[in-house]
Amino acid sequence: MxxxxxxxxxxxxxxxxxxxxxxxxxxxxxxxxxxxxxxxxxxxxxxxxxxxxxxxxxxxxxxxxxxxxxxxxxxxxxxxxxxxxxxxxxxPTAKKKQHRAAITRPQQVRPGLQHLLDAMDGVPAFLIGRRGDILAWNRLARALMGDFAAMEPQERNMARMVFLGDHARDLYLDWECKATEVVSVLRLYAGCYPDDPALLALVGELSVKSEEFRSLWAAHTVTDKGHGTKRLRHPLVGEMTLAYESMKVAGGDPDLMLVTYQAEPGSASADALRLLAQWGVEEPADTLT
Incomplete structure (x- = not known):
């Protein structure tokens, strides 16, 4: 780049x-x-x-x-x-140049982090890495967002799922806002690691396959993944308004984020999320986010 x-x-x-x-x-x-x-x-x-x-x-x-x-x-x-x-x-600094040598190595999720995700039983939670790659998730995140385990590793990517997936437009009631957010976060990452070959391949693929991605990428909007709310429509439990929080994970990897979703206590969304948690995920709903 x-x-x-x-x-x-x-x-x-x-x-x-x-x-x-x-x-x-x-x-x-x-x-x-x-x-x-x-x-x-x-x-x-x-x-x-x-x-x-x-x-x-x-x-x-x-x-x-x-x-x-x-x-x-x-x-x-x-x-x-x-x-x-x-x-x-x-x-661009020498430190960033050193980081470029590391971005070709796959990101690793420590067992302790997976244990933490699993312990968050009533909260959909997942770890997102470079380029929006979904690296690990818990049971409720899988029920809410789709069967990550059944996907090929390269397909577990937020941008691919939002722009190329079959179900994101149904799941996100504010799909345009979600799409803009995904591209804006990807833009910020691109500024840090312009020589990341996997990033260049991802942007190239999405630019070819999605006119909407091309338009948003050309707008040069930039944002960091933080916090806010998402309005979702799940095929099993209906509409939900969930608050999300994004937090950097300590341990030496600056590109690893923990993302959690939660509903306002006592709300209809909390009831829907609780019902989804009780539903069981032996065969999770075929949705993606």
């Missing part, structure tokens, strides 16, 4: 989403030739010369200081995840 091109496209896309009135600038004239802020307007807000910002937006991040990146991030009103992404693109 070409970091210079990624830096250029990311900055252009973030500048295009801002209007002069969004940042307190007057808008002169009724017609603007470019969407969003002009380069000179952004440079003025960031306190850098137009020539300097132009070089950066053209993908030349060599020798740019963190102070300048912070100023540009503030001017563009970047989120924390977007600010981190900008730094990854503009200032």
């Amino acid at each position: 070409d970091l210079s091109a990624e830096l250029s496209e990311f900055l252009r896309s973030r500048r295009a989403r801002l209007k002069p009135e969004d940042v307190g600038l007057p808008e002169f004239g009724r017609h603007r030739r470019v969407p969003g802020l002009r380069r000179e307007e952004l440079a003025q807000l960031a306190g850098v010369s137009v020539a300097y910002y132009t070089r950066l937006e053209q993908g030349n991040g060599r020798n740019v200081s963190m102070e300048v990146l912070d100023a540009i991030a503030r001017a563009l009103r970047l989120s924390d995840a977007e600010r981190a992404h900008l730094t990854h693109l503009a200032k």
Whole structure:
């Protein structure tokens, strides 16, 4: 993945989403030739010369200081995840280069982590790794999300399941939001590991097979997997609103996340989740997420 091109496209896309009135600038004239802020307007807000910002937006991040990146991030009103992404693109470090050597090795799930998942009996929980790979899960996650054990390892990937699977659109009532989230998290990972061959293969496959993925990938949206709610429609227990939490797992692997789902106590969703837990998963519902 070409970091210079990624830096250029990311900055252009973030500048295009801002209007002069969004940042307190007057808008002169009724017609603007470019969407969003002009380069000179952004440079003025960031306190850098137009020539300097132009070089950066053209993908030349060599020798740019963190102070300048912070100023540009503030001017563009970047989120924390977007600010981190900008730094990854503009200032790849030796540490990141060392990580690239490790990304070709399969991620391992310690037995203790699987035991933890299994102990979370009333909570759907799973471990997600690089590129959105589903690495381990518990009984209720399998009942809620699909029979991971019956899938080929390369198919246990959140992006493949959302864009290429048969059931994600039925399961997620807000499929478009889920799709945007999946692509945005994948974008953040791509900024950290642009030379990951498996990532390049995944993006290539999805770009060929899914027009929706191509469109979302081109938008350069970036976010980190955090917390929120999901509205689901399960074929056995009906609609549920579940809160999810994402937490990094300690132990030396920065790309391993624990994801859990839970329902509000006393709610209809809690009843549905409890019913699903009691249903048994000897033959889990044929759904994917």
